[in-house]
Amino acid sequence: MEQVVQSIARNQHRLGMQVRVLTSDRGRGRGPQEGEPFPVARLKSVTIAHTPIIPSLLPRLLNLDRDSIIHLYVSCAYTPEVVWMYARLRGRPYLAHICIDVLPSGLAGWLLGPYKRLLLRRVIRDAAAVLVPTPDYQELISEKYGIPQDRVVVIGCGTEHRIAERPKSLSGKREQRRLLFVGRLTVQKNIPLMLAAIAVYLRRYGNDISLAIVGEGEARRAVESQIDDLGLRDVVALHGSLHGAALQSAYEDSDLLLLTSTNESFGLVFIEAMTKALPIVSVNIPAVRNVVINGVNGLLAESTPEAVADAIHTLLADKDLYSSVSRNNLATSRDYDWKVIAENLATIYDSVPSS
Numbered sequence: 001m002e003q004v005v006q007s008i009a010r011n012q013h014r015l016g017m018q019v020r021v022l023t024s025d026r027g028r029g030r031g032p033q034e035g036e037p038f039p040v041a042r043l044k045s046v047t048i049a050h051t052p053i054i055p056s057l058l059p060r061l062l063n064l065d066r067d068s069i070i071h072l073y074v075s076c077a078y079t080p081e082v083v084w085m086y087a088r089l090r091g092r093p094y095l096a097h098i099c100i101d102v103l104p105s106g107l108a109g110w111l112l113g114p115y116k117r118l119l120l121r122r123v124i125r126d127a128a129a130v131l132v133p134t135p136d137y138q139e140l141i142s143e144k145y146g147i148p149q150d151r152v153v154v155i156g157c158g159t160e161h162r163i164a165e166r167p168k169s170l171s172g173k174r175e176q177r178r179l180l181f182v183g184r185l186t187v188q189k190n191i192p193l194m195l196a197a198i199a200v201y202l203r204r205y206g207n208d209i210s211l212a213i214v215g216e217g218e219a220r221r222a223v224e225s226q227i228d229d230l231g232l233r234d235v236v237a238l239h240g241s242l243h244g245a246a247l248q249s250a251y252e253d254s255d256l257l258l259l260t261s262t263n264e265s266f267g268l269v270f271i272e273a274m275t276k277a278l279p280i281v282s283v284n285i286p287a288v289r290n291v292v293i294n295g296v297n298g299l300l301a302e303s304t305p306e307a308v309a310d311a312i313h314t315l316l317a318d319k320d321l322y323s324s325v326s327r328n329n330l331a332t333s334r335d336y337d338w339k340v341i342a343e344n345l346a347t348i349y350d351s352v353p354s355s
Contacts, residue, residue, distance in 0.1 A: 001075055001099040003268060004157055006036075011342035013038045020068075022060055024052035027064075049108040051076045060123045061086040069349050070094035072127070077115055080123040087126070093352050096127035099142055100265035103188060105206040107111070121145050128352045133266035134290040153348060156340035157266050161248055161275040167326035168255070168277045170319045176210050177316050180254035180278070182247070182269045185217030187262070190303075192226055193283075194260040197308035199230045205313045211236045211258070214250055256315060259297075260308060264288050270298075274333035279325040281311045295321075299327045 005021065014021045019038040024045035028323050043060065045052035057079065060068070072083045087094050090212065104112045123131055124145045130152045132138050142149045152219070153193030170177075179198075183189050191213070198211055211225070220238070227236050242250055252259075257273040260281045270291045273280055282288050294300040299313040315322055 001073060004099060005073055007158060007160060007338045008342055008345065009038065010036070011338045012345065014339070015342055015346065017346070018066075022057065022271075024054050026052040026345045049111075053078055053080055054082075066090065066092070067161055067354070068092075069352060071097060071345075072123075073097045073099065074120070074124070075099070077119070077197060081119055081220055084126060093354075095129050095131060095348070095352065096124050097131040098124070098137070098265070099133060100188075101137070101140065101144070116144075129348060130151055131348070133157055134287045136286040136290050138350050140286065144337050155251035155341060155344060156336065156350075157268050157271060158336045158341050159271045159275055159333070160266070160338060161251075161272050163275045164252070164277045164279070165331060167323060168279070168331050168350060169326070170255070170316065176208055177210045177255040178253060179209055179256050179258050179312070180214065180250060180273075181211065181258050182214045182242075182250070183259070183261075183274070184215050185213075185219040187219060187221055188264075189217075189219075189264045190260045190283075191219065191305060192221050192243045193305060193308065194258060195223070195226050195230055195232060195236065196305035197258075197260065197312070198232060198235060198310035200305045201312055202232075202235065204309060206236065209235070209312070209316070212239055212250065212254065213237065214239045214242050214247070216241045247272075248276070252280055254278060254310065256281060258308075258312070259283070259288075259304065260284070261288070271333060271336045274329040274336070274348070277326040277333075279315055279322055279329065279332040280333070281308065281315060283308065295325075297325055297332055299325075 009019050009021055021040045021099040023042055025042040026045055026047055042053045043056050045054045068084055072080060074080050074096055083094055125147055130141060130147060131237055132154060133156055134142050138152045138154050139151060142152050154283045162241055170205055181194060185191060199221060201209060227233060257278050259267060263285060264287050267288060270280060280292050282300055283291050283303045284300040289300060292298040292300060299311040299315050
């Protein structure tokens with residue numbers, strides 16, 4: 001979501017909008033810090049149960065020009081409620097942007113259900129418009145929070161990655177095919193399923209694959225433990241977080257992107273892979289199938305190790321299918337342009353009532 005906000009804000013600025021970003025200082029320094037041509041305020045926060053509490057957020061909002069449009073990105077508790085309170089105090093509208101409907105995790109995960117019913121539901125229902133990344137999410141959010149579908153607007157994601165000059169093929173003489181996972185090491189990404197699928201593949205089809213895991217997160221120790229338990233140390237490598245040119249090189253050097261999440265709202269990694277003409281194997285779940293079309297720009301499998309392993313084998317064993325999927329991904333990648341998305345958001349802003 002941080003990448004989405006950064007890319008949208010940059011392109012809004014390029015279109016001449018006056019952009020200001022308010023966020024917490026949580027996580028600062030974990031990735032490359034790039035200067036932006038617009039103000040980015042990283043407000044002092046205290047983290048409680050994975051939630052950044054920002055005491056100065058409401059005063060900062062109250063000091064904004066009264067005609068400012070608040071574009072709220074819903075990621076965790078506290079911030080949505082502060083924006084809702086600001087809107088009530090000032091009589092101002094706001095947009096609620098839901099990049100993903102987070103599932104419970106951790107010791108405090110049981111609080112998420114009551115929080116959504118009692119607090120977040122009101123924040124979302126009182127928004128002037130609710131923005132979501134896919135048609136599946138439009139239906140899900142409309143039903144879950146009781147909002148008419150015409151108030152839930154689909155705004156996709158884009159990418160600023162370089163688009164490859166040519167599609168990929170399996171004509172090379174490399175003995176091992178390189179699989180790639182990119183994402184945070186969290187429960188949502190369902191890495192145990194991915195590793196179990198690799199183990200099944202090795203038993204059924206041989207040891208002609210390797211897997212690079214790019215990302216960090218709270219599940220890293222559990223991932224390392226499962227790699228050892230399954231005897232995958234010679235096949236699976238943890239590379240930590242990669243950014244910029246290093247991340248793009250990881251896509252370029254791979255033969256297949258693998259993702260086995262329990263839930264996704266869009267999957268930015270899919271379009272990053274598309275820019276490199278990289279075929280995809282993922283699981284057949286809502287939102288993912290809005291981006292990855294089975295047999296066209298990837299293969300979708302049921303969420304079992306055997307089904308995922310078979311999909312990997314099918315794609316890597318059929319050179320014609322692989323080449324076709326690669327060409328389709330390269331062509332599709334050109335449809336994901338942050339500039340167009342920023343222009344679509346400007347149209348939505350213009351439709352928001354002043355009060």
